[in-house]
Amino acid sequence: MTDATKAQTTPTLRSLLAESPILIAGLSILGFWLMVAILAPWIAPFRPNENLVPMALPGQRTPDGRLMLLGADHLGRDVLSRIIYGGRTVLTYAPLATLCAYSVGVTLGLIAGYKGRWIDELLSRFADLVLAFPVIVLYIVIIQKFGASGLNILIAVTLASSPGIMRLVRGVVLDLRTRAYVSAAQMRGESTFYILFVEILPNARGPLIVDACLRLGYVTITIGTLGFLGLGIPPPTPDWGSMINESRHFALVFPHMAVFPCLAVSSLVLGFNLIADGLRELSLAD
């Protein structure tokens, strides 16, 4: 509508939440898993690597009478406790890997979009090259080569995700760099670094935040997949992906070993996606 409509005060966080039930749902799921991960030592009934009763079914008790709500795995480790501690792994590595991918992707995207010409050409073609490669093969090659460790997961995810982020940022920058405030900054002699990170980047935040939430979801799945392929965090650290992997041989007989970690992964991914959807919905409203 008019200028005057925009001249109203910014809506408060509370009114934003009231606008989007999807966002509330997403934030609740994420909040739940964050609480679980933080409070793990206090709420987990057992230590994650404690050997109790192998192949215990959900609801079975240990010899000393403690309840194993979701049963135990083939080494007799309590599934619930491992899921709770596994939340710590995934909620550490997923945001960390996304952050790394973003630092690289955003920087390259800003440079490619702003500088244009051969720099853009070079970076974009390199991004095409990485994107054209099947991601899972890329992960396997990297981790087979350098071994499975937390750091190598970060490197693999960064290499695989940053070209996509770069593309996104480049597109937004191509639009933003023509704005008069960028010209005004050039006309007072600002450095390229200042223009990229102070003038342009803050105004690209809208699409980037939505993308970051979606990407957190993908990275969660990726970490699960790597774990499943035996390329994740080395055992015995509890990890949802490796739990599913270990259950492979027993899945028909003891489905509880696979079902509960699977539910954990999908609920967390669902949470991230709902947040992304909610944020997008809010940004589209007026």
Place this chain on the structure above:
Amino acid sequence: MTEPLLQLDGLSVSYRTRRGPVPAVVDVSLRLNRGESLGLVGESGCGKSTIAFAIMRWLAGRGQIVGGRVLFEGRDMAGISREELRRIRGKRIAMVFQEAMSALNPCLTIGAQLTEVLKFHENVVGPGAERRAKDMLAEVRIPDPDRVFRAFPHEISGGQQQRVVIAMALLANPALLLLDEPTTGLDVTVEASVVRLIAEISRRFGTSLLYISHNLALISRVCERIAVMYAGEIVEEGPTRRILTAPIHPYTRGLIRCLPESGADKIARPLSPIPGQIPAPWERAAGCFFQPRCGYARDGLCDASHPPLIGYGKGSTVRCLRASEIEPGRIDAVAGEAPPAADGVAVSVDRLSKDYRLTPPGLRGLLPFADPLRIRANDHLTFNAASGRTLAIVGESGCGKSTFARVLTGLERATGGRIEVAGTDLAQLSVIDRSREQLRALQMVFQNPDETLNPSYRVGRQIARVASRLLGLGRRERAQRVRDLFAEIRLPAGIADRKPRHLSGGQKQRIAIARAFVGNPEIVVADEPVSALDVSVRAAVTQLLMEIQRAHGTTLILISHDLALVRYVADTVVVMYLGQVMEVGTTSQVFSAPHHPYTEALLAAQPKLEDDRGLHAPVEGETPSPLDPPQGCPFHTRCPRKVGTICEISRPSEQVTPAGHRMACHIPMDELVRAQERATT
């Protein structure tokens, strides 16, 4: 009394928003008889477009008619079924929107879209439909109906697209045509010919028109009656001539007063802006909505009760409690100050050229050695700007005036020629190579108020940043400089703590002006500084720019397509067409005969309040593509005074009078004077 074609009875429309219902249209009553044309004029957000949508019963999801009725041909539109509504829209009521391109389907040919109208409403198909469609294209003065019939929308120009949309609206021979800012985005010469077409149509087809626009001058060319809207309601309605010559409501007077009169300059008749800004629907004042901005408001009367719409003479109504006390008429001029005398040249432009290279479209562009397409955006420009004065560069879109601004400010590098400022050639010196002193001395005010400030930061911080970069001021001095500047642009200092989205367009543009003047520059380039603003705000910002310029003794280079503004503000005028200078002279030289034929066409196209319906023919056709400029004189394809093949073959050399009036035309100046004086008498 005959039944009116369209009657609005106390129509009120609200939009549902987060803040609850927002009344966009409040108790509007209108009558439109058959064959009559009514203009609805008002600034952005006054509810004029909402009325058009409410008539069609086509309000967006959040809009709702909350009171009153719309009677079309005597029937209440509220009681009509969906199916019948579909038949009425297009058949009895047709609408022409702002953006012609988005009104046409890009995937279908013009012909398919035109014949669809006939098929749907009259069940006419085949050669019969095709013939009628082509006839209608000819009626709207499309030069080559057969070609356009087969063309896709992107293959024809913007002006032709709007003509096609009008043809489509007229095909089913509607009784009522709603036009919502139909010429926005078109160049002045094209706008003038489209407006002339619309005026013709209402006479020839007997169609009733409801013409919605913010431009009073345009509306006065088409309509017999005008209704002026402010803050969702009608404040004055009456015959066009009466509204223009003897407006009663203070808002109408203000609107007319803040348009630069085409014959006036800044000394004879300064603009008198309406103070303040248009209130948002939830900020409307108690009593009369206009009272906070009104010079006639009286305490205890105007803020006590809301004025009703009262009859005023024959066929007029006005919504003002003091209508009977206010003398009708335009308001007298107050003489302004003459600018100080010029002393020397601030900017000297010598044969400046700027080419853009484009990658050729399609596969050819992928070849590494493909010949790049060249666009000559500036072609050997030569002129001087006197220091402390205002130089205006005028021309339609694509004439290269903004390119010149970008080269002068160093945002682009010239291909050839010189721009001398303070003894240095700046043509090849881009911003990164300029010294702090050179940057400080030459600053710019940009066109679009929504893009000129960074939305992420408080405006005070943005100005302080300029002070620290260009003047190297410390923290405390910076804060002081920001306060001083805010006083100078007459904004409360508290605004410095706001982000741009909490400011109105006029406020943002004031801050942009302050930002340009932070370092006390010797030269300021203003690229269409007011064209995106509302009419009542435009005058205030123009006035401010001129005051600051005078106070600082700055040389102003104003880039604009608005001749009335240029005539009002400028001392020297440069007229450009397709990258070339057509005419250079002082304001009085350029605005009186002899004119270059292109300047003459621009002047004829300018909507004026004075000549009521006397529509002299402006040029037809549109600016050729700069990718393929005409040989010889660039204007020969449209020039009404073309002398012959010489115009197509050789580029005219410049004629110069002893007084410094320069013009690139094959017709000798004294011959032009005679021809042009004959034409005006």
